[in-house]
Amino acid sequence: MNFEYSDQVKQLLQQLEGFMADFVYPAEQRYRDEVQQAANPWANPPVIEELKVKARELGLWNLFIPESHREFGGLGLSNAEYAPLAEVMGRVLWSSEVFNCSAPDTGNMEVLMMYGTPAQREQWLTPLLAGEIRSAFAMTEPAVASSDATNIECLIERRGDDYVINGRKWYITGAMRESCRVLILMGKNDPDNPSRHQQQSMILVPADTPGVKLVRACTALGFDDAPIGHAEVLFEDVTVPAENMLLGPGRGFEIAQGRLGPGRIHHCMRLIGCAQRALELACQRSVSRSTFGKQLAQHQSIREVIAQSYAEIEQARLLTLKTADLMDRAGNKVAKNLIAAAKIVVPAMAQRVLDRAMQIHGAGGLSEDYFMAEAFTYARTCRLADGPDEVHMMALGKQVIGELGGA
């Protein structure tokens, strides 16, 4: 047992933290301004594109690519090695993209690495890895409880050499983007299959296919999250060639399970960065403001809140690291209990820590002058994203009872 990061990770951390300090933190206000003043809210602000060039030059690029897919780039980091780096990126909500490590593209790239044909990879993976285009993942539907994916109603029907897609999706993160070129869509090609887990497929849908209609930009707790956005998308007789199918018809669940594990744990890593930064802001605020004759830092209740937050962050970080490590050593399937545990623990922890930090900042905590309001919303959203926590508790509880109940 050993809780220290390796020398390679320590050195990368130092490099990444340097990059954040030199280029990212100083650009936060510029980013806000560019987004707010953009003619097209769904176009990337110039600052992102500039920083991408810089990060790529320095080799801080595609760090998420796991060892097993080293041939596609990156540094061959394990999940456990990537974790502290992703945590640092999480300190600025938009910074992961600077390093081409942002959701949902990382998950989509992993799907293409694992299941894409050479032609699919050539067309979509190569420009994604280069950060030239963006992608989306279309699963959630407004009409059904999509957390139980067997409820999904979107149809993918075979017609000759094509598939024809009809359905309505929403909260499709990234689909509003000007640069979004492709969606990975989950739907049912075989809704009558007696096996409820073999009715679904995943298929590649170019964003400019006729019939793909961006209905609106949904908001999440009031944020439109431009330039990334969450789209409601209507698919009306959207026709794509049969070779756009991923892995094979009826294998959508199989892909989902491979895709979603790392995606969830990446969210956890970033959320730990959010929480850590909020803790630091809270500490700084508590020494810079006074009430009722003393520094906030001298109030016992402030100290308790700081202590609780410190302890909760540290625990969540360790859980995330152990999960990543088990994914590395034993695979996502074996690690599923820990992935579920991290999914239910980390967003809720981050929300609590951010809530406390906001409270210490007074009105400022709610304002756009700090990253906290947006990060709080991100954490709250993650308690629903990739399925509400309750679904993961159901699965985890059932699994643990199965293992320990001795039945």
Next chain:
Amino acid sequence: MNFEYSDQVKQLLQQLEGFMADFVYPAEQRYRDEVQQAANPWANPPVIEELKVKARELGLWNLFIPESHREFGGLGLSNAEYAPLAEVMGRVLWSSEVFNCSAPDTGNMEVLMMYGTPAQREQWLTPLLAGEIRSAFAMTEPAVASSDATNIECLIERRGDDYVINGRKWYITGAMRESCRVLILMGKNDPDNPSRHQQQSMILVPADTPGVKLVRACTALGFDDAPIGHAEVLFEDVTVPAENMLLGPGRGFEIAQGRLGPGRIHHCMRLIGCAQRALELACQRSVSRSTFGKQLAQHQSIREVIAQSYAEIEQARLLTLKTADLMDRAGNKVAKNLIAAAKIVVPAMAQRVLDRAMQIHGAGGLSEDYFMAEAFTYARTCRLADGPDEVHMMALGKQVIGELGGA
């Protein structure tokens, strides 16, 4: 002891609920659309003005005016009688204004009723009571922890027959409005007074006075809350006649204490309405969606969450009613323990109940298709508005220890 509403209240409730059902709920989408498409985001959407006319005709107008100020209008309701009506209004965040019962105007009107000179009332109270103009209350400052009001730095200096005001305020709710004509400003006229609670005054500042600069519309957790808004306002050599002073120099704290009690409890009443509506939505959702082979309503964990929410709402409602009742019978000062208790209990309760209801709604819970996202933000904001809960716990705890500690 008697927990039933009086017949008058029951009848008013019925009338108000009828109005909500007939006119307000059906207008929610129109309101959203009008706000979103407004040329001037800070102008009232037409729907509000139309509904105001209707409500006034029906006598559902100025219901907040307490018995003691019956001469100014309203129905002479006690706080306890007004409470269930304000709860109903709280079910639609913007609906209080339809009945001329919205913050911060109600509090400002009460200040003018209690402390205004005939001339001040004539100029400002009359059009406020008629719903013709709006007002703001300028207290919080970005540079200091304003929850300890002795920290306030804004200066109100006497020069001849005038006062000259210099300072910066933010989160001044309503000051962005097109119809905002006057601000009640708290500042220091006597910063060197050895009594820390006699340094402050409140003064009337017409919104169009030279030197009053709207710096920006602050957001609260991402919401700009148009058309009401939260302004950052810079006061640069703002000169107003000496007769704009309220009550007298050095009496700002005295006014604040009279003003803020009812304001806080009004927030509580409305938040209970938010929570109650969220509970109803959660119940409706739980019978209309299914996961894993059964209705959400049949999952034991959903039932527990509904049960907890029901119990928490009922308790918070009773606490608020008892507080209102004590304010009626013994005055705001005697009721200060209960007011503080309601302030720390109700917003946090509403946030929890809304959070759970959102969780039951999946992505929809975060969306603008329901009132929950915005109400959640309102509840979260109220944990800071009128001072962070911690300040009220400090005061309440100290008071309770004084009474029970037997020292």
Next chain:
Amino acid sequence: MNFEYSDQVKQLLQQLEGFMADFVYPAEQRYRDEVQQAANPWANPPVIEELKVKARELGLWNLFIPESHREFGGLGLSNAEYAPLAEVMGRVLWSSEVFNCSAPDTGNMEVLMMYGTPAQREQWLTPLLAGEIRSAFAMTEPAVASSDATNIECLIERRGDDYVINGRKWYITGAMRESCRVLILMGKNDPDNPSRHQQQSMILVPADTPGVKLVRACTALGFDDAPIGHAEVLFEDVTVPAENMLLGPGRGFEIAQGRLGPGRIHHCMRLIGCAQRALELACQRSVSRSTFGKQLAQHQSIREVIAQSYAEIEQARLLTLKTADLMDRAGNKVAKNLIAAAKIVVPAMAQRVLDRAMQIHGAGGLSEDYFMAEAFTYARTCRLADGPDEVHMMALGKQVIGELGGA
């Protein structure tokens, strides 16, 4: 609406508080000593018997008897009027018996008032009302999840003019007592009845009937709660005359529903007294001890804890009072939602408040020198007694969804 106690209640409260101050608080150490040194731990300590005489003389006797059964004694108090009195009794865990208002006898007496035949009343109710004998209520079984009473396995078989009882019960509060003369037992007389709620009956079992075996005194979190105790009781071919049946065969559920509502709400009343006393002790401690250079009372975190406790107690008290009031006005059946809400709220609240008060007392909080350790255990136990909270949340949640879900 009116939150004030009536004059009669105020006057009774004053009388009862006087009795507590004069006789009960000063006897707490004597009670502890007598229990600890008793030759028979299940015999009432003399102090109780002495105080019973005093209380009865002063008319503070059988106060629990509801208006509707005024003919049996008491003062004809409503549930809502009894509530604040029971709260005061709750401040000393053993004091309810002094006023003949202690569980489980009050519930058993109510059963006899409501459903007893004249002969049954003569034999058992009369001496119970006089405080001459004690009783027990035998429902919970070790072998099944008794919170779902349809699981109960104890058999009540008709044989000629008798019923023969076989089964094992545990946590039968009061059955260890020397003075316990009768048990009301719930069992199945008709286990094959297709209606799962008509299989059960309640029957009177004299404690000295052959075959009634006290197996052991169970402990609750380490407390044996002598002299009252929680017995494991084995019933082996226990034969009682058929006329001992209550109400009629198959009507056990019906009686249970009538009996358990008031029982639960009485627990709530007493627990509020526990919590209130703990709050007072916490306040007193916080002004009498200092750490790190200041009084505990000056630590902001202590103030927050006191404020939270004050607010939670007040809310729970109001919920309990409203529940009692609805029981009075509309009956236990209509009040079932509120009864369930109180059942899940109050014991948990009391446990939290006691936990905090203990924490403020350091090691003393765990000791037998204060009432807190025992009251904490009482509160914890009440989260399971009369069914675990989860069962009540299930019922309440289902009910609320039915009412608000609009299905």
Next chain:
Amino acid sequence: MNFEYSDQVKQLLQQLEGFMADFVYPAEQRYRDEVQQAANPWANPPVIEELKVKARELGLWNLFIPESHREFGGLGLSNAEYAPLAEVMGRVLWSSEVFNCSAPDTGNMEVLMMYGTPAQREQWLTPLLAGEIRSAFAMTEPAVASSDATNIECLIERRGDDYVINGRKWYITGAMRESCRVLILMGKNDPDNPSRHQQQSMILVPADTPGVKLVRACTALGFDDAPIGHAEVLFEDVTVPAENMLLGPGRGFEIAQGRLGPGRIHHCMRLIGCAQRALELACQRSVSRSTFGKQLAQHQSIREVIAQSYAEIEQARLLTLKTADLMDRAGNKVAKNLIAAAKIVVPAMAQRVLDRAMQIHGAGGLSEDYFMAEAFTYARTCRLADGPDEVHMMALGKQVIGELGGA
């Protein structure tokens, strides 16, 4: 980074778990019986002495001795290596003593290893290491808030070649034991020293010294914890030779800091074992009982509770392991933040997990038939033992603000 136990630890774990399965779990009832029927409740039950012989033969003895003190025995395990073993011992509250790894003796032995003179070691350490005698640690006083150790009032006065001790201590764990031969006492030898942290000393007091009076056995939440017990001890003119002083006069704080860190983390290790066993019991119960037509395990709320408990235990375990690891690598002083974090996290976590497991067991959860009731009390007690959590949050919060506040 590496989350796997070493091969040595895995093998020891296997051996220890085997010992528990073969000898300890089967002896739990015998232990209860022997304690309950003991003529002298403070004498070790024979089962402990038998098992000690067995464990020592197998080399499962003094496992707590850290590498740095390898010369005194044990296996030279690091804290991180010892942690999973202590966790297993924690599954049966009395089992640590079987392996001579029980508090407070381990801490006292460490003090003697670190600071004892050869003569002191010869007299006390040797028989302690052999498990022939037991010891106690006398710090807490009933009259002052001892969590701030500068409040301590017990006096240690020099008189010629002796020290004379006067004071009253309570909750002195182990002092009731028949085999307790020595106390390490903390008191003030120099109460007027201007440095508040140099007034205290620690001194060895043979238990049979005249003037050492066992006043009573205090209970903790109703448990007397026989045969170990928590004594109230009066020291009246207790005279011991000057060479009994540990390290030197005025160095009590210094020793306390060295002693208490490992002690706290050992409690954490054992509490994780308590929580883990409770989780297992809860899982087993949930598959063996049914309510309302289905297995407990099939209720979604049970699954959520199990999932939450699993996640909380895993996090607390990782925090404890990381803390132990940092103590190993950097020393107790550097690890103080993590030690404090573990102290505030683990007992509260264990209490919650046990509380839930008890709730799933119904009345059985409160009974002596399971280890839960006693373990719940142990966890609750640990939130106060070695100082209430609030004191540790104060220290940790202050420290974190100092590090991150950038002041």
